[in-house]
Amino acid sequence: MNSGASEPAHEPALIGIDWGTSSLRAYLLGRRGDVLDRIVSSDGILQVGRDGFEAVFDALVRQWPGIAGLPVLASGMITSRSGWVETPYLAAPLGADELARALVAYRTAGGTDLHFVTGMTSEHDVGPDVMRGEETQVIGACAQGASGGVFVLPGTHSKWVRVSGGRILDHATFMTGELFAALRGHTILGALIEPGPFDADGFARGVDAGLAQRSSLLHDLFHVRTLPLLGRLGGTAVADYLSGLLIGTEIAAGAARDPRADDTNGGHPRPVTLVGRSDLADRYEIAFGRAGLPTRRAPEDIVATGHFTIARAAGLVPR
Amino acid sequence: MNSGASEPAHEPALIGIDWGTSSLRAYLLGRRGDVLDRIVSSDGILQVGRDGFEAVFDALVRQWPGIAGLPVLASGMITSRSGWVETPYLAAPLGADELARALVAYRTAGGTDLHFVTGMTSEHDVGPDVMRGEETQVIGACAQGASGGVFVLPGTHSKWVRVSGGRILDHATFMTGELFAALRGHTILGALIEPGPFDADGFARGVDAGLAQRSSLLHDLFHVRTLPLLGRLGGTAVADYLSGLLIGTEIAAGAARDPRADDTNGGHPRPVTLVGRSDLADRYEIAFGRAGLPTRRAPEDIVATGHFTIARAAGLVPR
Numbered sequence: 108m109n110s111g112a113s114e115p116a117h118e119p120a121l122i123g124i125d126w127g128t129s130s131l132r133a134y135l136l137g138r139r140g141d142v143l144d145r146i147v148s149s150d151g152i153l154q155v156g157r158d159g160f161e162a163v164f165d166a167l168v169r170q171w172p173g174i175a176g177l178p179v180l181a182s183g184m185i186t187s188r189s190g191w192v193e194t195p196y197l198a199a200p201l202g203a204d205e206l207a208r209a210l211v212a213y214r215t216a217g218g219t220d221l222h223f224v225t226g227m228t229s230e231h232d233v234g235p236d237v238m239r240g241e242e243t244q245v246i247g248a249c250a251q252g253a254s255g256g257v258f259v260l261p262g263t264h265s266k267w268v269r270v271s272g273g274r275i276l277d278h279a280t281f282m283t284g285e286l287f288a289a290l291r292g293h294t295i296l297g298a299l300i301e302p303g304p305f306d307a308d309g310f311a312r313g314v315d316a317g318l319a320q321r322s323s324l325l326h327d328l329f330h331v332r333t334l335p336l337l338g339r340l341g342g343t344a345v346a347d348y349l350s351g352l353l354i355g356t357e358i359a360a361g362a363a364r365d366p367r368a369d370d371t372n373g374g375h376p377r378p379v380t381l382v383g384r385s386d387l388a389d390r391y392e393i394a395f396g397r398a399g400l401p402t403r404r405a406p407e408d409i410v411a412t413g414h415f416t417i418a419r420a421a422g423l424v425p426r
Numbered sequence: 427m428n429s430g431a432s433e434p435a436h437e438p439a440l441i442g443i444d445w446g447t448s449s450l451r452a453y454l455l456g457r458r459g460d461v462l463d464r465i466v467s468s469d470g471i472l473q474v475g476r477d478g479f480e481a482v483f484d485a486l487v488r489q490w491p492g493i494a495g496l497p498v499l500a501s502g503m504i505t506s507r508s509g510w511v512e513t514p515y516l517a518a519p520l521g522a523d524e525l526a527r528a529l530v531a532y533r534t535a536g537g538t539d540l541h542f543v544t545g546m547t548s549e550h551d552v553g554p555d556v557m558r559g560e561e562t563q564v565i566g567a568c569a570q571g572a573s574g575g576v577f578v579l580p581g582t583h584s585k586w587v588r589v590s591g592g593r594i595l596d597h598a599t600f601m602t603g604e605l606f607a608a609l610r611g612h613t614i615l616g617a618l619i620e621p622g623p624f625d626a627d628g629f630a631r632g633v634d635a636g637l638a639q640r641s642s643l644l645h646d647l648f649h650v651r652t653l654p655l656l657g658r659l660g661g662t663a664v665a666d667y668l669s670g671l672l673i674g675t676e677i678a679a680g681a682a683r684d685p686r687a688d689d690t691n692g693g694h695p696r697p698v699t700l701v702g703r704s705d706l707a708d709r710y711e712i713a714f715g716r717a718g719l720p721t722r723r724a725p726e727d728i729v730a731t732g733h734f735t736i737a738r739a740a741g742l743v744p745r
Contacts, residue, residue: 188655196656228656233640234649235656264648281644282613289608294601321552323679324643325600325672329583330553336507337515337547337554353644360642 119143120424122168122177123414126185127240128153128263132410133167135174138425140250140415142408146170152190160191161215168219178423180414182224183240186211194225196237201227202274203246207420224417229277236280240410241266244382247413248405249273253380258405259361260382261354261391263288267361279364281357284387287350296328296349299335301342307393309344310351314394317355324356354394362400378403438462439743441487441496442733445504446559447472447582451729452486454493457744459569459734461727465489471509479510480534487538497742499733501543502559505530513544515556520546521593522565526739543736548596555599559729560585563701566732567724568592572699577724578680579701580710582607586680598683600676603706606669615647615668618654620661626712628663629670633713636674643675673713681719697722 120138124131129151135144150163168174186194194211211223226239241260245268248258258268263284269276291297316327331349334340340348378401381388388404395402418424440455448470454463469482487493505513513530530542545558560579564587567577577587582603588595610616635646650668653659659667697720700707707723714721737743 228652231641233635233638233646235652235658236648237652237655279641279645280648281642282647283644285613286609286644286647289612290605293608293612294604316552319552322550322598322683323600323675325602325605325676326598326679327552328601328605329555329599333547333554333556336556339554356642357644360645364641 117141117143119171119174119177121415121418122171122174122179123411123418124164124167124179124181124185125183125240125243125410125414126181126190127151127183131163131167134408134411134414135171136411136415140412140419142411144171145408145411152184152187157189157191160185161217164215164219164221165217178418179219179221180210180224180418180423181221182243182410182414186223186225187239192223194223196226196228199227199229199277200274201242203250203416203420206242206246206417207422210417210421222418222421222423224414227275227278229279231277231279236278238264238266238278238280241268241278241382242275243413243417244405244410245270245275245413246273246416247409247411248380248382250412250416251406251409253403253405256377256380257361258380258382259391261385261387262383265357267364269364279361281361283353283357287353290328290331290349291346296331296345299332299342300345300349303343306341306344306347309340310347310390310393311397312340312344313348313351313353314355314358314397315351316348317352317357318359318394318398320356320359324352327352327356350390351394354390355397358391358394358398358400362398380405382409436460436462438490438493438496440734440737441490441493441498442730442737443483443486443498443500443504444502444559444562444729444733445500445509446470446502450482450486453727453730453733454490455730455734459731459738461730463490464727464730471503471506476508476510479504480536483534483538483540484536497737498538498540499529499543499737499742500540501562501729501733505542505544506558511542513542515545515547518546518548518596519593520561522569522735522739525561525565525736526741529736529740541737541740541742543733546594546597548598550596550598555597557583557585557597557599560587560597560701561594562732562736563724563729564589564594564732565592565735566728566730567699567701569731569735570725570728572722572724575696575699576680577699577701578710580704580706581702584676586683588683598680600680602672602676606672609647609650609668610665615650615664618651618661619664619668622662625660625663625666628659629666629709629712630716631659631663632667632670632672633674633677633716634670635667636671636676637678637713637717639675639678643671646671646675669709670713673709674716677710677713677717677719681717695719699724701728 121136254273260266268278439457444451573592587597
C-alpha cells in the first residue's frame with residue numbers, strides 16, 4: 108500500500124463496488140484505473156438485507172488498511188428499492204458525464220462518503236425498460252476501446268445495450284434466465300428433464316427453433332414436452348433444448364431491434380460484444396454463431412474501469 | 427332409473443367419463459345422448475395417483491345403481507403416462523369414426539369393461555403437438571352443430587383446434603395458463619402484484635400489448651415489472667396486466683396460424699368457438715373482442731356428447 112513517488116500508478120486512488128442481487132465485487136483501483144486488488148463475495152443484496160449493508164461494507168474496507176479518505180463508488184442493485192439507498196433512474200441516452208453528474212452521495216454511520224451510481228431507463232414504444240449496474244459495465248467497456256455497437260449481458264435478466272461514440276443509446280431486457288429457472292422448476296416441462304452433461308446437439312436444436320421464430324414462444328415451449336414424450340429428444344437433452352430455445356428466441360428478437368448494426372462494418376455484421384465469463388456467456392456465443400452473428404468478449408473487470416471512468420468524470424480522482 | 431317403454435330416450439345407455447389432471451366429470455347418458463345425471467369431483471389423476479384409479483371408478487359407478495352392463499367411455503389425461511392405462515396417440519386429421527376404431531378396451535379387476543378414448547397428435551413444421559381429452563369435447567361440439575372453424579379451449583395448456591366438416595384438422599397448444607402461474611409464483615414479476623378484484627383496464631392494456639406483437643414475449647414480460655416500478659400501473663392491476671399480456675400474445679399467434687378463418691363467412695370473420703364456462707373463458711372472450719374477432723360459446727356438457735358420438739360410431743350404443 109505504500110507506493111513511492113516512482114510508482115504513482117500503483118497508488119490507491121479509488122474503491123469501486125459492483126453490488127448486485129446475488130454477489131458483491133469490490134475493486135481497489137490505482138491512479139490510472141488499474142486493478143490493484145479485488146474482493147469477490149456472495150454478499151448480494153438479497154443475502155444481506157436492508158439492515159446489513161453498512162456492516163458488510165465496513166468489513167469489506169477493513170480488508171484494505173490505509174485507504175481512509177479514498178473515494179468510493181458503488182453501482183448495481185444496491186441502489187434499488189431493495190438496496191441500501193434507492194436512487195432515481197437516469198434516462199437514456201447517457202454517458203460517463205451524465206452518470207458522474209447524477210452520482211448520489213451518502214455518508215455512512217461510520218463517516219465514510221459513498222457515491223452511488225444510479226440506474227437508467229430507456230423509453231421504447233412498447234414500454235419502459237430499466238437497469239442498474241450494467242450501465243457501469245458498458246461505460247467501462249467503452250473506455251477500454253469498444254465504443255460502439257451492441258453489448259449483450261447474459262443473466263437472469265439479459266440486457267441488450269446499444270452504444271455509439273462511448274454513450275449508451277438505449278437498452279432492452281429479456282427475462283431469459285429467470286424464465287428458464289421458473290419453467291424448469293415449476294412447470295410440467297421439468298418433468299421430462301433427466302440430468303446429464305451439456306448436450307450440444309439438444310442445445311443447438313433449441314437455438315435453431317428459437318431463431319426460426321416460426322410461432323409464439325407460448326407454443327414453442329410445448330415442444331419441450333412433446334419432443335421427449337414422442338421419443339424425438341433424449342431426456343438428458345431436454346434442459347439444454349429449453350435453454351437453447353429461450354436464448355435463440357432472445358437473439359432473434361434482440362437482433363431485430365437493431366438491423367442497423369449489420370451495416371456499420373463495411374457490409375459485414377459488426378461483432379456483438381458479450382459481457383461475462385460464465386457458462387451462460389459461452390452458450391450465448393454458440394447461439395450467436397448459429398445465428399450467423401459474430402461476437403467478441405469484453406475484457407474482465409470492465410465494471411471497475413466503469414467506476415474509474417465515472418469517478419474521473421466527476422473529479423473524484425485526478426485526471 | 428326405471429324407464430318405461432314410453433321413455434326410451436331416458437333409459438341409461440352409456441357412461442362417459444372426462445378424467446383430467448385435476449378433475450373428474452362423469453355422465454350418465456340416455457339412448458339419444460341426453461344427460462340423465464352428472465357427477466363432478468376433484469379426483470383428477472394427480473390427486474388419485476396410479477394405484478387409486480380403480481377404487482375411484484368403483485365408488486363412482488356405485489352412485490348409479492342398476493347400470494351394470496352399460497358401456498363406459500373414458501377420455502382425458504387418464505390415458506396418459508401418469509394415468510390408468512397409457513394409450514397411443516392417433517394422428518390428425520381425425521373424426522369420431524377414427525376415434526371409435528382406436529378405442530382401447532380395458533377390463534377392471536372388478537370385471538367392468540372400459541373403453542378409453544385415446545389422445546391425438548398434430549404434426550407441424552415447428553414440431554409435434556399432443557392432447558388428450560379435448561378431442562372428445564370438440565367432437566361433441568361438432569355433433570351439436572358447430573361443425574367447422576376454430577375452437578379454443580382455454581386452460582393450463584390452452585388448445586386451438588381447427589375443424590372442418592365435423593373432423594379435427596389439427597391443433598396447437600399454448601402454455602399460457604401454466605406460464606402465468608409460474609411467472610406469478612416464482613419470478614420477480616410476482617413481487618409487485620397486489621391483491622384486488624379483476625382490473626378490467628389493466629387486463630385490457632395487457633391484452634393490447636400482447637396483440638401488438640411489437641417485441642418478443644421474453645422482453646414484453648419485463649414491462650410487468652417496469653410499469654408498476656415507474657408508477658405507470660397500479661399494484662392491483664399487475665396480475666391482470668400479466669394475464670392479458672399472455673392471452674393477447676396467444677391470440678395474436680393463434681389467429682396467425684389460420685388466416686383462412688377470416689374468409690369463410692361471407693367476408694366476415696367466422697366466430698371462434700370458446701369452450702368452457704370459467705372466468706378464464708370470460709377473459710378470452712374479452713381479449714378476442716379487443717382483437718376484433720367474434721366468439722361464440724360452446725354449450726355445456728359437450729364432452730358427454732363427444733362420448734356419446736364416439737360410442738355410437740363404435741356400435742356401443744344403438745343408432
